[in-house]
Amino acid sequence: xxxxxxxxxxxxxxxxxxxGKRLHKLVELVYHNVPFYRNKMQAMDVYPDDIRTIxxxxxxxxxxxxxxxxxxxxxxxxxxxxxxVRVHASSGTTGNPTIVSYTxxxxxxxxxxMARSLAAYGITRKDTFSVSYGYGLFTxxxxxxxxxxxxxxxxxxxxxxxxxxxxxxxxxxxxxxIACTPSYALYLAETMDKMGLTKEDIDLxxxxxxxxxxxxxxxxxxxxxxxxxxxxxxxxSEIMGPGVSYECQEQHGSHVNEDHFYPEIxxxxxxxxxxxxxxxxxxxxTLTKEGMPLLRxxxxxxxxxxxxxxxxxxxxxxxxxxxxxxxxxxxxxGINVFPSQVESVxxxxxxxxxxxxxxxxxxxxLDTLQVQVxxxxxxxxxxxxxxxxxxxxxxxxxxxxxxxxxxxKLMEPNSIARSxxxxxxxxxxxxxx
Ligand code: ADP
Ligand code: K
Ligand code: ZN
Numbered sequence: 001x002x003x004x005x006x007x008x009x010x011x012x013x014x015x016x017x018x019x020g021k022r023l024h025k026l027v028e029l030v031y032h033n034v035p036f037y038r039n040k041m042q043a044m045d046v047y048p049d050d051i052r053t054i055x056x057x058x059x060x061x062x063x064x065x066x067x068x069x070x071x072x073x074x075x076x077x078x079x080x081x082x083x084x085v086r087v088h089a090s091s092g093t094t095g096n097p098t099i100v101s102y103t104x105x106x107x108x109x110x111x112x113x114m115a116r117s118l119a120a121y122g123i124t125r126k127d128t129f130s131v132s133y134g135y136g137l138f139t140x141x142x143x144x145x146x147x148x149x150x151x152x153x154x155x156x157x158x159x160x161x162x163x164x165x166x167x168x169x170x171x172x173x174x175x176x177x178i179a180c181t182p183s184y185a186l187y188l189a190e191t192m193d194k195m196g197l198t199k200e201d202i203d204l205x206x207x208x209x210x211x212x213x214x215x216x217x218x219x220x221x222x223x224x225x226x227x228x229x230x231x232x233x234x235x236x237s238e239i240m241g242p243g244v245s246y247e248c249q250e251q252h253g254s255h256v257n258e259d260h261f262y263p264e265i266x267x268x269x270x271x272x273x274x275x276x277x278x279x280x281x282x283x284x285x286t287l288t289k290e291g292m293p294l295l296r297x298x299x300x301x302x303x304x305x306x307x308x309x310x311x312x313x314x315x316x317x318x319x320x321x322x323x324x325x326x327x328x329x330x331x332x333x334g335i336n337v338f339p340s341q342v343e344s345v346x347x348x349x350x351x352x353x354x355x356x357x358x359x360x361x362x363x364x365x366l367d368t369l370q371v372q373v374x375x376x377x378x379x380x381x382x383x384x385x386x387x388x389x390x391x392x393x394x395x396x397x398x399x400x401x402x403x404x405x406x407x408x409k410l411m412e413p414n415s416i417a418r419s420x421x422x423x424x425x426x427x428x429x430x431x432x433x
Pocket of ligand 3: 311
């Protein structure tokens with residue numbers, strides 16, 4: 001079902017013209033209310049009247065995470081404090097948290113874009129939906145929560161923690177949909193096994209997964225173990241929170257709510273705009289935000305954009321899977337390595353659990369990469385020959401995918417720490433030196 005076909009199925013011309021008008025208003029707002037942007041624009045000799053169409057966006061300055069930190073806490077706020085009704089903080093995966101603030105209208109846009117996402121996953125008023133993102137300063141919990149209420153389904157604010165009780169609720173309340181991190185979805189599946197619950201015992205049908213990068217192979221794993229369809233849900237607190245983009249039934253790219261969040265892909269080194277289809281850094285401009293609007297915010301997430309009508313009927317541009325964040329990318333002996341590449345490889349092999357850790361060290365000025373991966377219970381044995389053969393097979397596959405050799409360390413089942421929020425897959429000891 002399409003929640004708002006007026007906005008999700010516009011022609012390209014209509015969308016561009018709406019975006020251009022909104023951009024002009026936004027630039028006037030930040031020019032007048034945010035000294036940071038006024039100064040930047042004056043330095044570039046750009047004024048609100050120079051921004052008339054959406055193509056004019058390339059004249060505007062970028063915003064970085066560092067700009068948010070430098071203006072901590074409220075320096076980039078465009079609305080007066082009396083208009084602000086909520087504050088969140090980014091989860092601070094990398095560095096200090098940053099503060100974001102919302103007006104009442106911002107919150108209504110947020111619950112609108114979340115409702116569009118849930119409708120695209122096939123959630124209706126008849127569903128009972130568990131929000132298992134953390135509630136609190138993190139945008140995941142409350143962001144998804146108000147979307148479910150706006151759509152009219154029944155929301156169960158489970159948050160994380162207390163997983164056995166949560167699973168009993170999933171069974172007893174006939175919960176049909178869940179929003180959580182892919183890491184937590186796996187943890188649910190493992191806990192079900194421990195409790196002796198099978199996917200036939202529960203009615204779960206739809207998963208909305210996001211807040212961290214995940215691969216196609218991880219999707220298959222979770223779908224199979226929980227007996228559901230898993231859809232991507234993307235967002236970041238600086239721009240809004242979950243609901244910036246969402247997958248439809250086609251599961252082929254995530255539709256961007258581009259009437260509110262205008263996406264661009266740039267080359268992160270030269271900052272030049274890249275054409276659709278090219279991989280680069282994703283940049284967003286918050287076209288309608290009032291509390292803390294941002295011009296050309298550099299997400300550091302790497303992906304590409306696809307234009308054109310989707311088989312689902314929507315016309316909003318789609319983004320491909322996030323390869324990783326530029327700050328997740330490891331450079332090992334000069335070669336770029338993403339944890340998601342390792343994830344893809346181990347999930348293709350039945351011998352391994354989807355639990356892994358990349359450990360990077362520098363020994364005698366040379367980078368070393370160790371990949372720790374859990375062996376599945378039924379493949380784990382005392383037979384050294386078998387274990388060595390398994391290790392060699394994984395070492396060879398990793399070498400062909402990563403183009404560098406990794407030292408594989410086979411781990412016992414359940415020995416790598418589980419996460420209920422965002423999973424941790426990298427320990428880079430080089431930073432300590
Ligand atoms: P932090 O930057 O502290 O992690 P957020 O909680 O706002 O703060 O996280 C936003 C980031 O999470 C995004 O920039 C992106 O890297 C990642 N993310 C969110 N949703 C997804 C998704 N569906 N796929 C991949 N990465 C995602
Ligand atoms: K995240
Ligand atoms: Zn679609």
